[in-house]
Amino acid sequence: MFYTIGEMARKLNVAPSTLRYYDKEGLLPFVERSSGGIRMFKDEDMEWLRMLGCLKKAGMPLKEIKSFMDWSRQGDATIGRRLDLLEKQRQSVLEQQKQLEDTLLMLDYKRWYYQTAQAAGTCAVHDTMALDQVPERFRPLKEEWKAEE
């Protein structure tokens, strides 16, 4: 079963021009062509594209993804390098998760801040608020901020 670039793009929820761009950059060495030069995507190409999407969403630059693709074509001798890249990216994902945790706490604090301000009708309530009126989970946050100043 074959798909044109338009069909594949619809499946993946990206623009066809994006897939052409990836192809030009050497990220899709696996796509075959019809005798007339039209790209023919196969079902098994999906796994590569899925991985590509995953790595991209995890913030890996296209250049590094290309390295991975290049190494894959070069065969078993490059397995070690591929593993290294995956390991590096795993580390990056763990760091991003930690970062998002921090951001979520900050957002929740700010949401609490504005919810109470909204209830009071003004942000000024926070000027006169004692620390023990701040929900416990947000207190470490404020302490941390003080330490950095």
Added chain:
Amino acid sequence: MFYTIGEMARKLNVAPSTLRYYDKEGLLPFVERSSGGIRMFKDEDMEWLRMLGCLKKAGMPLKEIKSFMDWSRQGDATIGRRLDLLEKQRQSVLEQQKQLEDTLLMLDYKRWYYQTAQAAGTCAVHDTMALDQVPERFRPLKEEWKAEE
């Protein structure tokens, strides 16, 4: 206590030019100037900058951060809009967390794939491998892929 742009940049681990760029874009409406025109950052500016950094790392575009800054200057009437933006960003963070979870599972699967390939000396081991040889946690992943094809 005041800080120059260079001192503040060092504290935040960014280039001074970045802070100037943010200022030009209207993201730092709170910075004061000396009589000679030099930016003077205050300790309390840190909280804004910290929030800015957090929102940026959570993928919020500078334009939206600017909206938030604009609304903050406009006073209590905009509390609702600020809450909406925070809520939206919270949602975005939750989605990103889910995305990173998926990516991590994929990375772990691929790492397992290449680790076993490395042990065998070739990727070909996976051609002859039965599904029950794949660690349990990765099986849903392979099933999911089949469904999408």
Added chain:
DNA sequence: GCTTGACTTGAAGTTGACTTCAAGTTGTAT
């Protein structure tokens, strides 16, 4: 055979987020 929509390419344009540069100013230390 012809139309039509989807494909092809290379080149140029866009966007977001900075960075670099040139020319000039500020402020601290001697």
Added chain:
DNA sequence: ATACAACTTGAAGTCAACTTCAAGTCAAGC
């Protein structure tokens, strides 16, 4: 008073990741 590092600005340059455009080709239906 002068030197000098660090600041100021506007303008231009850079980079990644696309998108758009123009001119042409392919292939499925009538």
